[in-house]
Amino acid sequence: MGKQASLVDGNEQKPILTFSLVMGVLFSVVGSSFQYGYNIAVVNAPADEVKDFYFGTDCMNATLAISTTNQSEPETCVKIPEKTTYRNNMFAIAVSAFAAAGMVGSLLVGPVVGKFGRRGAFIVNNIISFVAALCLGLGKTANSFALIIVGRVFIGIFAGLATGVVPMYIGEISPKQWRGAIGVLNQLLITIGILVAQLLGLQSMLGTEEKWPILFAFTCVPSVLQLIAIPFMPKSPRYLLIDQGKDTEARNVLVKLRGTENVESEMDEMRAEASAQSADGQLTILQLLRERSVRWQLITVLLMMAAQQLSGINAVFFYSNRIFETAGIPSGNPQDLASVGVGVVNVIMTIVSVGVIEWAGRKALIVWGFGMMIFWCAAMTVVLNMLTMNLTWISYLSIACVIGYIVGFAIGPGPIPWLITAELFRQSARPPAFMVSCLLNWTCNFIIGISFPAIADATGPYVFIIFMFVCIGITAFLAIVMPETKGKTFQEISNLFAKRNSVPVNSGSSTNEGDESAKIPLQSMDHAERV
Template sequence: MAMSGGGDKTTFYISVLLCVFAGSFQYGYNISSVNGPAVNIKDDLYNPFESGKAVYEIGEDGSVLENPVPTCPNISSVADCAACAEEIACTSDFLLEADRALHITREDQYSYAVALFTVGGIVGSFSVKPVVSHFGRKKGQLVNMIISLGASILFVGAKHYNSHICLVVARILIGLFSGLATGICPMYIIEMSAQEDRGWIGVLNQLLITIGILVAQIVALSSTMRESWGIYMALTGVPAIIWIALMGLSYESPRYLYLEKNDATNAARVLKKVRGTDDVEDELDEMKAEHEKSLSEENMSIGALFTSKDVRWQLISIAAMMIAQQMSGINAVFFYTNKIFESAGFTNETSTKISVLIGALNVAMTFVSMSLMEKAGRRSLMIYGYGIMVVFCVLLTVALKSLHVGTWVSYVSILCVMGYIVGFAIGPGPVPWIWATEFFKQSARAAGASMGCVICWVCTFIVGKFFPIAEAKLGPYVFIFFGMVSLFAFLYCLKITPETKGKSFEEIQVYFAKLNGVEISDEEMKLADNREE
């Protein structure tokens, strides 16, 4: 991987690693943490049966009546009731109808609790701009860690007290945390990085997300999940505790100090510390020039992004990339890998193990992306990544429609999913988060990052909500839609987006100024003409 030279940069590495471990890792962990204990949570919190009590009577219209029907005192779940159906004085028809009605009820209740994670994420995304502008990048992380700890306590309470309310509030809070983390973490680590480090440092965000997903998948295999699911979900708070304990070792973003707090003295002090050298005049001069230019500009609100000509194509590009990242189907693949492999003929146990391997592949390929980011460039990795995804979306559709040909086709479907993950991980996964910081000038960066997060979370919600419906109606052909979205992103990157590798923030702004039709000076024009094609 490419790293800049210079002196001891330990402080820099500590600051960015603490940020992505406590923020991005937690986000990834919570994407998957709810999947493993799903059955256990439903049994504990949404179980209509209680030992020694009663099941509910089903009316002629299929509704659940208030009058209970006495039953065996050993029954504690729907599964127990169905298992001993032949041993108690109930008709099998009654049990089947009761199981159907009560199963639907608890599935709806559980889905509601799960979906609140996305709702919290959307609220958190809208909160990025006010949080980082008011508290700063570092203290904004502290606010977020406190939110995470609150969610962790409630996860334990949900299990200990069998409390649906605790779970619902915990899911909202951890969604709020995740929405903030997806905005704050990429912004902080990019602003902390030297120009030559921004690429591989930016990939750390996606890398820790993928590691968090993988850890949650591995934890889900635990044999003690039934008794301890509250603790497993509360493990999300461990990184928050570590961050708070070590927060004194990290520093505020020098760009935030100089450009937003007008504190040149502390900005210079921090910059020397994180670069490991006193030779930081070039960076300070760049910040000074940007600061003088921004004196006539106020920090943009999210609403101002939509009316300012200066950031028109930056906003369009980030919106397009965030929409493409989610609507190309990555969350559908991660959320429903078990279902995909089961439709290919694998058992649930085998499908779960394959899903863990897919998660490991995602981590491995993100490491590859990190090593290539400063060699191949952001734009090139996006183009190659989406090109690979288009190919494997088509091949996966063909494979799932051809399962009747032979058992070997099932293994082809695994290879197609793996190929799709490879394409996503090398570019479309990490790069949009880097661009969300690189594309916007300082006065618009917080609002731009916030808007990018909002778009990402809304698309995540849409995919999670409607993919099962689309898959039920279209079958494997749903991956053709994902392939078309990937093709759009491929062409957009090929024609519109600039290569930001090796570019200063000022050079990137000059490119977009030309695209936006904004007047630029002769000196800025030279910068634009010299940009890499």
Template sequence: MLIIGRFIIGMDSGVSLSVLPMYLGEISPRQVRGSIGQFHSIFICLGVFIGQVLGLPEIFGQESRWNFLFAFLAFPALLQLCVLPFLPESPRFLLMERRDEVGAEKAFQAFLGRTDVSRELAEVHAESRAQNTQRTASVLELVQKRSLRWQIITVGVVMSCYQLCGLNAGLVIEKTGRRPLLIFGFSAMAVFFSLLTVFLHYQDRFSWMPYLSFISILLLIASFCSGPGGVPFVLTGELFEQSYRPAAFMIAGSINWLANFTVGLLFPFIQAALQTFAFLLFVVVCATGAVYLLVVLPETKNKTFVEISQSFAKINGVQDEDEEREMQDVLDTNHTNNTSGLKGGADVERESTF
């Protein structure tokens, strides 16, 4: 029974890890897409923290009460079952895959709280026109797509580095941007892992050295929180167009869980072999990730999915003339809409003057 229960919970966790950040990215305006996407990671960490607290010996962490800890999982599951039926479907999914413009309009109105959603609908139509295919692609098709090569590599690097440590919080992603937060976070983690190695190596020689080790751990967690803790999930949804997004999240989720499993399985052996130098392995991984992101990753803050795809076109080296023309049409359309809006505002002001 325990094995079956853990299997079902594991399947649900795997699906949720992919579907939820994708859903949040699709329903959010690009101006707040990063901030809303952060809540996914924040509540994962909150759930882990609550589970650890409930697992203390003073609460449910005893032989006579451990079954109550498993039963506690029923409460968030029941809450989801009560709430989810009232949530609208993703407007991008409705418009781009179901061709249901009325449903997409109603969904946008429900999420944004206003009746005029023409701008959001126009943005999705522009993304649809620039999209190479209108059907959902498989994982194999995504991997074989040359124009998405570096997006896949980027997601793989970020998700692999993501599982090296701890907790996540913070909503500065929209002010600072994805790229600086990731680069700074992984660079700072490399520095503090190096300092932690030094402090652990000399902790038996100086009585005050363990305090520095504790401070390094806190700074490590803060570095992780500054970007690597939540940005990867937001970034995965931003780097791929609608038809490739489900397959991309499947790959990202698989890499994430595989990296989690690998670190948890191998670190005790690494620690036994390297002793106080065990964290140097993480220094190499974090530094490599920071250098890679500095060289490859463009900024995605406040950009549409079409503009993000265009940012990777040069590095992938496969943008054809048709796709470039479609993207230029999108940009021209946005420019025309903005110009019309300014002209309309001027007309209104002139009429009010008369």
């Protein structure tokens, strides 16, 4: 850390991986993002065990006695449709409560980070996590399904708050040269959380009739780790200087984060933004919606957030076993292993995204990612329509289609919307922007979670066509409207949208007017204005 940052390209500093930066990024994503992913998938594997405990089985045993031999036929299960529907509907309430509460949590982002700061928000959220784990862990002992629902509500609030606080925090402490790769770590830990939930949910692990309460309560373990690490996690220098006016403390934190005393250019940028915010003040949600200078940033982020969920990704994770069952894959280990395989691919491709995002750029990854999802949604539709041929290899081809779909999602549409939300807005607009965008994301998440089973029943093998059209629409929009933001300061990014928003470029920006890469192409501008 005493090592001085080297200079490249004139005044550009080469980032240094400091202890302070590592602690801040690592434990913010381990303590928060991991839990979000974990609770997306944790209800999938033990679903039947939970329903059997609270609502009994959905079948009656048909036993035919043979008096002459005093033997009987093996017991067979005859499904009771009414009981099956009741069990599924009750469990759907617990599943969807997570997403519904996430909407509430997203609305708390602004107030919590404003009152307690970014780091303090983690402490508040960990308290919520402990309450959730207590309810989920004691639900079986108390024989109370209501306690499971309450636990899912609390962990949903936790996740909604985490989805706003984590990207905001790591975006504000990261050097601009690494902001993309570090931002994708948020999504990487979400995917790892999903995978860990799938692994622990196996019958050979915790997905059993006796151990599923431990599986649910495990969610508090990352919170314990984060609370232990809080003293070593840096405060946000942008929050200290811009929101609290603590210039000296902000500089001291920034020196530790960057590993060098040469931080004046970054301090000057923050001071300029603080000066602008002192005139404009912190924006409310209503002011954000009316603010012309962030209009296209907000449109871009909201459409990305909606498309991320309406593309069907959480339908795959919430109901992966049901999708594989529909495709003819036997229940039990084959389905569980297929789900784990999907989780492994999700993690691997997100790691790939971490490695290439600062080379390929945000726009290329998200546009090509949604484009791949279009293809695989079409392929899945064809495969599901071929199931009537009763060929085993066609059933397993559905796994390949789901994996291809996950690959497309993981390289761009998964991580980039969270990263872009932190990048596109200045300090005064960032908290309300996260509140609005996270609220929309969680609302779409809730819609998919509660409606997918009914939609799948109504549309049959054509359910992925709906998701395909969502991907087509967002791909076209982003290809035309979204600029590239890699390697740029927050002020430079704001200026990328200036012309489209019909506002003057900030003369205090360091954006070079001769740099064509820092502008929205005129062809794209003209096309968007015609639309």
